[in-house]
Amino acid sequence: MNTKSRALCALLVLSGSLLAAPAATTSAAATTAKPAAAAPTAKVKAEKPAAMHARGEVVSVDAVANTLTVKGKKADETFTVAATAKIKKGKTEIKLGDILAGDKVSVTYMKDSGVMTASAVKVMPAKAASAPAAVKK
DSSP: OOHHHHHHHHHHHHHHHHHHHHHHHHHHHHHHHHHHHHGGGSOOOOOOOOOEEEEEEEEEEETTTTEEEEEOSSSEEEEEEEEEEEEEETTEEOOGGGOOTTOEEEEEEEEETTEEEEEEEEEOOOOOOOOOOOOOO
């Protein structure tokens, strides 16, 4: 083959590859666009409310209504105690009715639609009264 024929063949090969390249780019763009379009149709999971904590002195306990009222910093807070709530005094599991007014508690709860539902209540140990200092003679 002469030089002119080789140049012409090379030109035809290059022009053919240039014509095929935009089709490949278009198909790649089309495949990446499909997952993006599918994303809005995916189901969105509702976020579970985060557990919150409160500490304070017990104002009242109603074992029949399963409620516990704790003195808060600004106002008293009333918690509905879940039937599955873990209620402990130290390492011992107790019942809601065993908690007394004046006990110090730590409450783990979730707030949903304005209702605070306790999932755990820990009764804090009472601080020992400090003995008066001995008087030296």
